[in-house]
C-alpha cells in the first residue's frame with residue numbers, strides 16, 4: 001500500500017509542475033521539485049519510483065510529460081462528477097467555491113431532505129430530494145459525494161450514497177462513517193491548519 | 208526553518224499519543240508511532256530531534272510525557288482565542304463546528320460588515336461591525352482570525368485584522384493575502400482531500 005503522505009506529496013509535485021508548465025519551463029529535476037515541495041530529492045525519487053520510471057538519469061524530467069503522468073496517476077486526467085448532500089450553510093458555501101473546477105471536478109447535482117430546501121435553485125442547481133439520489137447518480141454519472149449534513153445524519157446519508165452507487169465520499173461531518181471496502185472515504189477537517197497557525201505563533205523563528 | 212510537513216506530522220503524532228493515553232497505554236516507540244502515522248521510524252526520530260531529546264534509547268517514549276511536550280511545542284498547552292470575520296454561510300458553519308473546542312481554541316467574537324448581519328446572534332455570539340475590531344481584539348485577547356469573507360474582500364479584511372493586532376490568520380478565501388512577516392497566515396482548502404479521493408478510486412488496490 002502507498003502511504004497517504006506519498007499521495008499528498010504527488011499532489012504537491014503536480015501543483016509545482018503545473019506552475020512550471022505555465023511559465024513555459026520545459027525541464028526540471030528531483031532537486032528542483034524537492035526544493036519547492038520542501039522535501040529531499042531522495043524523497044521525490046522514492047515517491048515517483050512507486051509508479052514507474054520517469055525522466056532520464058542525469059538529465060532530469062520533461063515537465064509536460066511528468067505532469068501528464070502524475071495527472072494520470074492521480075486520476076486527474078478525466079473529469080469527475082460530484083454531488084453535494086446537505087445544502088445547508090457549508091454545502092452552499094462549497095457549491096459556490098471557485099476552486100474545484102480547477103482539476104476537472106464538476107458539480108452535477110445537489111441534494112437535501114428538508115422540504116423547504118428541495119426545489120430551490122442554488123449555484124445554478126435545483127436541489128433534489130434524497131429519493132432522487134439513485135436515479136440522478138446513475139443518469140449524471142456521479143462519482144463522488146460531498147457529505148455536508150449534520151453529524152447525526154451523516155451515517156444515514158452515507159448509506160444512501162453507497163446504495164446509489166457512489167465511488168467516493170468527501171466527509172465533512174465530524175464523525176467516522178462506515179462504508180464497504182470498495183468505497184473510498186476521505187475525512188475533511190480545517191483544524192489541522194489551525195494547529196499549524198498556533199505552532200508558528202509560538203515559534204516565529206521556525207517559519 | 209522547519210518544513211511544514213514536519214509540523215503536520217507532529218500534529219499526527221499528537222493525535223496518536225492522545226489516543227494511546229485515552230486507552231491508558233503508558234509507553235510507545237518510534238516504530239509504533241511510525242506505523243500509525245504511515246511514515247518510517249527514522250522520520251519520527253528525525254522530526255522529534257528538531258525539538259530536543261525525548262525518550263530513552265532502547266526504551267522508547269513515555270506517552271503522557273511526550274504528549275505534553277508535543278502540546279507545548281505546537282502551542283496547544285494554552286487556550287487560544289479566535290474570531291470569525293465574515294459571518295456568511297461558511298463563517299456560520301465554522302462557528303457551529305464542534306471540534307475546535309477540543310484543543311482549547313475558543314470562539315470569542317464574530318464580525319461582519321453587512322448591516323443586516325451585524326447585531327444578529329449566531330452560535331451564541333452577537334455579530335460586531337468591523338469598526339469594533341481593534342477594541343474587541345484587545346479586550347478579548349483574540350490571537351487568531353478566521354477569514355471567511357468573499358475573495359474580493361479578503362485583503363481589506365486581512366489588513367483590518369493586522370491593524371487590530373492579530374497574530375495569525377486562517378485564510379479560507381481563495382486568494383493569497385499579504386501581511387507583515389510577524390503575522391502567520393495559513394491557507395485552508397477543503398478540496399485538497401478531493402484529489403486523494405480520485406486517486407484511491409483509480410487505484411483501489413493501493414489503499
Ligand SMILES: NC(=O)c1ccc[n+]([C@@H]2O[C@H](COP(=O)([O-])OP(=O)(O)OC[C@H]3O[C@@H](n4cnc5c(N)ncnc54)[C@H](O)[C@@H]3O)[C@@H](O)[C@H]2O)c1
Nearest residue numbers: 086087088089090112113114150151153173188189190300
Ligand atoms: N469539516 C469541517 O472542517 C467542517 C466545518 C464546518 C462544519 N462542518 C460540518 O458540516 C456539516 C454541515 O454544517 P452546516 O453548518 O452547513 O449545517 P446546516 O444545518 O446549516 O446544514 C445541514 C443541511 O443538511 C440537510 N440534511 C440533514 N439531514 C439530511 C439527510 N439525511 N440527507 C440530506 N440532507 C440532510 C439539512 O436539511 C440542511 O440543509 C455539519 O456536520 C458540520 O459539523 C465541518
Ligand SMILES: NC(=O)c1ccc[n+]([C@@H]2O[C@H](COP(=O)([O-])OP(=O)(O)OC[C@H]3O[C@@H](n4cnc5c(N)ncnc54)[C@H](O)[C@@H]3O)[C@@H](O)[C@H]2O)c1
Nearest residue numbers: 093293294295296297319320321357358360380395396397
Ligand atoms: N477554503 C475553502 O475550502 C472554501 C470553501 C468554501 C468557501 N470558501 C470561501 O469562503 C468565503 C466565504 O464564502 P461564503 O459562501 O460563506 O460567502 P458568503 O457571501 O455567504 O459570506 C461572506 C460574508 O462576509 C461578509 N463580508 C464581506 N466583506 C466583508 C468585510 N470586508 N469585512 C467583514 N465581513 C465581510 C458578508 O457580509 C457575508 O456575510 C469565500 O471567499 C469562499 O470562496 C472557501
